[in-house]
Amino acid sequence: DAKTTQPPSMDCAEGRAANLPCNHSTISGNEYVYWYRQIHSQGPQYIIHGLKNNETNEMASLIITEDRKSSTLILPHATLRDTAVYYCIVIPRDNQGGKLIFGQGTELSVKP
Amino acid sequence: NAGVTQTPKFRVLKTGQSMTLLCAQDMNHEYMYWYRQDPGMGLRLIHYSVGEGTTAKGEVPDGYNVSRLKKQNFLLGLESAAPSQTSVYFCASSYLSGGAIDTQYFGPGTRLTVL
Numbered sequence: 001d002a003k004t005t006q007p008p009s010m011d012c013a014e015g016r017a018a019n020l021p022c023n024h025s026t027i028s029g030n031e032y033v034y035w036y037r038q039i040h041s042q043g044p045q046y047i048i049h050g051l052k053n054n055e056t057n058e059m060a061s062l063i064i065t066e067d068r069k070s071s072t073l074i075l076p077h078a079t080l081r082d083t084a085v086y087y088c089i090v091i092p093r094d095n096q097g098g099k100l101i102f103g104q105g106t107e108l109s110v111k112p
Numbered sequence: 113n114a115g116v117t118q119t120p121k122f123r124v125l126k127t128g129q130s131m132t133l134l135c136a137q138d139m140n141h142e143y144m145y146w147y148r149q150d151p152g153m154g155l156r157l158i159h160y161s162v163g164e165g166t167t168a169k170g171e172v173p174d175g176y177n178v179s180r181l182k183k184q185n186f187l188l189g190l191e192s193a194a195p196s197q198t199s200v201y202f203c204a205s206s207y208l209s210g211g212a213i214d215t216q217y218f219g220p221g222t223r224l225t226v227l
Contacts, residue, residue, distance in 0.1 A: 034215075036216075041221070042220065042221070043116075043202050043204070043218030043219050043220055043221055044155065044202070044204075044216075044218050045218070046215035046216065046217070049215075087154065099145070099157055099160060099170065100145075100155070100157070100216060101157075101171075102147075102154030102155040102156070103154055104153075104154055105154060
């Protein structure tokens with residue numbers, strides 16, 4: 001079972017920041033938070049991951065609360081090409097086989 | 113550098129027929145995975161491999177077999193296709209270093225319909 005809870009859908013205006021929340025209240029100390037996205041009809045794409053510190057890369061920022069029970073993925077200037085399903089996944093540091101357990105994700109619609 | 117490629121892109125089978133899906137990666141990754149995605153659902157892991165010559169079961173392995181004879185290839189076989197196996201199949205690969213988790217790179221998918 002997925003260990004995360006995400007809203008099923010969100011809208012965002014083009015050019016504005018998209019803030020996608022994820023609840024992972026049962027996360028343990030050795031588990032990472034990963035974000036992937038899946039643009040329609042394509043394979044999933046890695047976005048970012050973190051353990052307890054906030055992270056930023058060229059695609060997005062990841063804000064993890066101090067108690068680590070929730071996080072927010074931020075796309076700073078959403079474009080129409082960011083329309084996709086976004087998956088928040090919790091993975092243990094010693095994940096045998098590197099398996100990903102996908103939940104339902106959040107369907108983000110970026111509108112003009 | 114093509115990344116992860118999948119063959120074929122589309123296929124229609126009749127119930128009871130067999131087929132093999134091919135996944136190839138040119139990134140020298142150790143780990144490879146097969147997932148299926150049903151309409152409106154997230155991906156579910158079928159089988160995975162942690163190296164050449166090794167395979168293991170995922171969440172939904174029944175009705176499928178896999179082989180990893182070469183490091184760069186991971187084959188998914190359906191011996192007797194059933195309509196319940198109609199789905200989009202994704203292959204992925206990852207490179208693990210020092211026991212740490214690394215990101216997975218996905219192929220474009222194979223759309224399979226079983227009539």
